[in-house]
Amino acid sequence: MSNYAAFQSPGRYFPLLPFFCVDGTVASGSFIRAYDVRSAFGVPENVVPFAGQGEAWWGLDYRTSTTDPAVVFRQDAEHQVEQVATSFSEFLNGLTE
Numbered sequence: 001m002s003n004y005a006a007f008q009s010p011g012r013y014f015p016l017l018p019f020f021c022v023d024g025t026v027a028s029g030s031f032i033r034a035y036d037v038r039s040a041f042g043v044p045e046n047v048v049p050f051a052g053q054g055e056a057w058w059g060l061d062y063r064t065s066t067t068d069p070a071v072v073f074r075q076d077a078e079h080q081v082e083q084v085a086t087s088f089s090e091f092l093n094g095l096t097e
Contacts, residue, residue: 004095007073007084014073014084016095017051017058044081047072060088 007014041055044063051058055076060069061083071085085091 004097006096007091007094008096009084009094012084017053017056019051020049041077047081
């Protein structure tokens with residue numbers, strides 16, 4: 001669970017989705033769900049999904065940095081994967097209720 005509803009950057013608002021966790025009994029599912037999301041919804045190589053619902057997902061993008069990944073979001077199958085934060089720290093700072 002999170003007290004935050006979205007990530008917000010200047011002029012943009014991205015809804016948070018249920019986070020994957022290590023407890024497989026919660027509704028959002030475990031990190032095994034992350035593998036399902038990767039397989040079913042075309043998550044690129046070297047992107048690790050950490051939240052998702054349906055065809056929408058959030059991920060850590062290790063394609064350009066293995067030490068400080070960017071954060072990416074895909075709204076649905078009609079949209080491209082887009083970088084919304086250059087680092088996880090920037091992502092955390094942009095969370096809003």
